[in-house]
Amino acid sequence: MKKLSLFVLSAALFLSACSSSSSSSDGGAEYPSKNIEIVAPASPGGGWDLTARSVQKILRDNKLVDSNINVINKPGGGGEVGWNYLHPKDSHYLAVNSSLLLTNNLLGQSKLTHEDFTPLATLATEWQSIAVPVDSPYETINDLLEAIKEDPKSIKIGVGPGLGNDDHLSFVQAAAMKEVNPKDLNFLVYDGGGGDVVTALLGKHVDVITTSLSETKEQHLAGKLKILAVSSEERLEELEDVPTLTEEGIDMVFPHWRGIMGPPDMTEEEINYWDEKLSEMAATDEWKELLENNDWDDFYQTSADTKKFMEEQEQLYSELIDDSGLVE
């Protein structure tokens, strides 16, 4: 046992030594001059972690970046802990982000927002889905929203792991577009997240769920539940029978995007460096394969486009959050 704990100890020390070898200053002209650290503001296994590790793997396997790339997990506060960690760092630190970067701030849970960082790229997106049990009386999204309009309390909507996220706000937007007051919607919040709401729907404990497509797609294909609509622009591969919201007369496209950013005040050279490397990465076959495995879609946008995109998204989210009644 003693030998064993020694072994574990030395292994742990070794690992921590590997991940903290970033002490040299970045005065040189050459960028990057040391290890790149990608912060995943979540525990291993989730979407942010998978994004960070995918970027790491593909940049490394294709030798796109000469420096070593490490992934650091900083979970907590819906991304806030990780982004707080990134904020004072130098330009060798990057972090994965998503709409929570905007909504945390809009909901008053965080002081940081997209303007406090340097956006580098939007990478990928998932699509949202609205699903009901196979034998549900609602055949289309319009049937469902009609029924909600008549008696909002009668329809239980499963969502997770909390309110104010894309799962929740995409439904709010759809409802608002059909003149349903989002404040009347009867949400049941499953704090275990996507898997939990699917279980709840399969067990008929809720009438409808709103969650990312990756949670519902397999179940739909197996005939265990029915996806009423997806939030993408066009119908999706393998799900040719599922209409988009737009086709159903609800004029909205709702991406659940993930991107990557750096600390504030990165130089133009550094931004150009990542524009070049990340666009190369997004064009590789491995990246496309990874997207497919995860049921994600390519959503690559350059740093300049991402900046504009963030501003538009902030506008949209601020309206949605007002509608939802989450902030008084």
Place this chain on the structure above:
Amino acid sequence: MEAFVEGFHTVLQPANIFWIVIGGFLGTIVGMLPGLGPATAVAVLIPVTFGMNPTSALILMGAIYYGAMYGGSRSSILLNTPGDGSAIAATFDGYPMAQQGRAGEALAISTVASFIGGILAAIGFIFLAEPLASFALKFGPAEYFLLMLLTLSAIVSLSIGKMVKGFIAMCLGLLISTIGIDAQTGVHRFTMDIPHLSEGIEFLIVIIGVYAVGEVFYNFLTIDKDSMKEKKKVSRIWFTKEDWKRSKWPIIRNAPLGFIVGVLPGAGGSIASMMSYSTEKQLSKKPEEFGNGAVEGLAAPESSNNAASVGAMIPLLTMGIPGSGTTAVMLGALIMLGIRPGPMLFENDPGMVWTFINSMFIGNIALIIINILLVGLLIKILDTPAKVLYPIIIILAFIGTYTLSYSTVDYFMLLLFGVIGLFMKIMDFPIAPLVLAIIVGGDMEQNFRMALTASNGSFGIFFDSAISITLIIVTVLSLFYPLLIKLLRKKQKDEEKGISA
């Protein structure tokens, strides 16, 4: 059947046997160390699995998961510091056994119990995966709430003689579990503007704090007195016939119990082992021996939590829904390998599923060998002088804590809970109700509120289904059973007195 045999052939490939043994060994080690659990181990191995074929990766991750159930009770027995929630029940009788010089027996019987629990559950997996998965769907918010209520009432009623203290400890745990963002409304509760607290307090920190750090603090206070006491020599490393006779049935009947609880998403292993312990205590003819080194009080929960870890794989593989922290990480890893567990997996890739099921048999055989061999080595820990042992425990506790969320804020929390643990020991408060309440508290509250939201505020929803009513009856029984028994005994005694007089 054909798929079964084919799966068996795949498992027997040397590479797969290699991964099973590696996984089992790693699992045993991380299970033993406070804070390092199977979830962390699987997460750390994700980059390693990138290069592997998906079946081997699944086998490896599975072996780590149930291997940790074997390892978890080691530190509970030897040091009174459980490695994970599901190993808490092993402290109740395992540690007293070690104190009585029966550490070897305790380690051996818990290994055998884990083995039998794991094998029985693997057989159950083959025949019952589909029906159990659909049974688990019947559990709505109301049923979950009642299941957790049953767990908490069982654990409070276990602390006989200290029931009030047990109740106070449980309430403290429930209070602590309210810290964090409230999921239903998004309100920050008791987070004091510390972003780190918004996710709530990780229960593993509480376990490491009150058990491991608290135990070290406590021993530090009593270290001088302790050296006066004569250490009991550990004589044997195998259990007696008498031990086996007492444990045989508890092991066998608690495997199905753990298996079923494991299938339910949530805190499977912790709830399963606690329920098994309380069941055995109530069935026992000598309940007064429980807590003082009753061998069946150790064997039953060990069988149960192993079975639960096998059960937890059912929702993952049949529905693609992770039922525990570890299976959630496994799901992420499998997706990166291009496998999406779900309702289609059995149809699309039966070879992989059957290979995995078969790997559980081989894995459990490997694990019983590994763990029996380790018994002789592990009991040496008891001979380690305190001045060497306790610093090592403290170091491991801090490392384990850091790996939970890579944050130093948790160190303060760890020390705080260490001090709480110390005071609870000094004032003779039972610790398990506190920890269990923190493990289930958040979910329990959330399910209670969801149930009421779903029923528009009517409490009728808690009496709506057969499952609910059964759970209520069992809860009431578990609360009043100890009192009932006391009354019956008293009556018996009175009668005896009456006769003799």
